[in-house]
Amino acid sequence: MKKISAGITLFATSLLLPVFAVAADCGVNTGTGKVTLCTPNTSTASVAAIIQAVTNWILGFGGALAILMIIYGGVIYVTSAGNEKRVTQAKQILTFAIIGLIVILLALVIVQFVATALNAAQTAAK
Secondary structure (H helix, E strand, O other), rough: HHHHHHHHHHHHHHHHHHHHHHHHOOOOOOOOEEOOEEEEEEEEOOOOOOOOHHHHHHHHHHHHHHHHHHHOOOOOOOOHOHHHHHHHHHHHHHHHHHHHHHHHHHHHHHHHHHHHHHHHHHHHHH
16 A cells, blocks of 8 residues: 555646646745745747647656556456456557557647647748
């Protein structure tokens, strides 16, 4: 049980690392005493950039989940000990996880293509 809770804690912490990296640029500067507010600068971000960032985060989460399912299916396959039902279950999990990973990668390519086209159109319009 301790291994599971440690794994969940590690996973949750890794999800928060980008937040900690952004927060490193705000607070009190000890050298100058200047206080920097932790507000994101959204005035320069385009709608396409925001949509791309959110979509990339969602696809990254889905990709990580697909990789975890591949590992889970592999563990079931290895520990099946010849039980045909568990072998079939493991093969199904692996098949669906790989299909999901392919769909996620294709979605990422489409999002990158659309975002590039939107940025090019915005640049050309200026």
